[in-house]
Amino acid sequence: DEERSSIMERELIGQLYNDIEYMNHRNLTINFLSSTLIIECPWRIEIKEQMYAGSGDFVHVGMDKMLQKLDQVLAYQKIMSVKYDRMKGDLIVYFSGNMKLLVYPDSYLYENWQWKMRNQMLVSQAGGEVTTFT
Numbered sequence: 557d558e559e560r561s562s563i564m565e566r567e568l569i570g571q572l573y574n575d576i577e578y579m580n581h582r583n584l585t586i587n588f589l590s591s592t593l594i595i596e597c598p599w600r601i602e603i604k605e606q607m608y609a610g611s612g613d614f615v616h617v618g619m620d621k622m623l624q625k626l627d628q629v630l631a632y633q634k635i636m637s638v639k640y641d642r643m644k645g646d647l648i649v650y651f652s653g654n655m656k657l658l659v660y661p662d663s664y665l666y667e668n669w670q671w672k673m674r675n676q677m678l679v680s681q682a683g684g685e686v687t688t689f690t
Contacts, residue, residue: 573630597668645684
């Protein structure tokens with residue numbers, strides 16, 4: 557399972573941002589050229605270790621402004637590395653441009669995030685445990 561995970565992580569490196577979809581502040585989908593990250597828990601984007609945007613901003617700033625802000629900051633970004641905690645489900649996606657996306661599972665009962673690739677999927681299941689599906 558560890559070997560399969562490292563293969564998946566390598567597959568994600570170099571992928572370019574494509575677009576973003578929003579359903580509500582708890583459901584954000586980021587499409588890359590050959591994978592999709594579905595986030596169903598709190599998240600934030602940091603640039604140079606400073607907070608740039610977070611899931612709560614949709615409530616306060618509004619959907620259209622936040623989608624535009626996120627689309628602008630993610631445009632032309634490439635994934636440099638991906639790290640996740642197998643037991644808690646915390647996910648960090650490092651992008652070019654000294655930017656990172658941090659995802660924080662907060663549900664013991666429901667999936668927190670899913671990353672769908674060509675024929676594999678990483679899922680932060682209920683309670684946070686990350687599982688690989690093929």
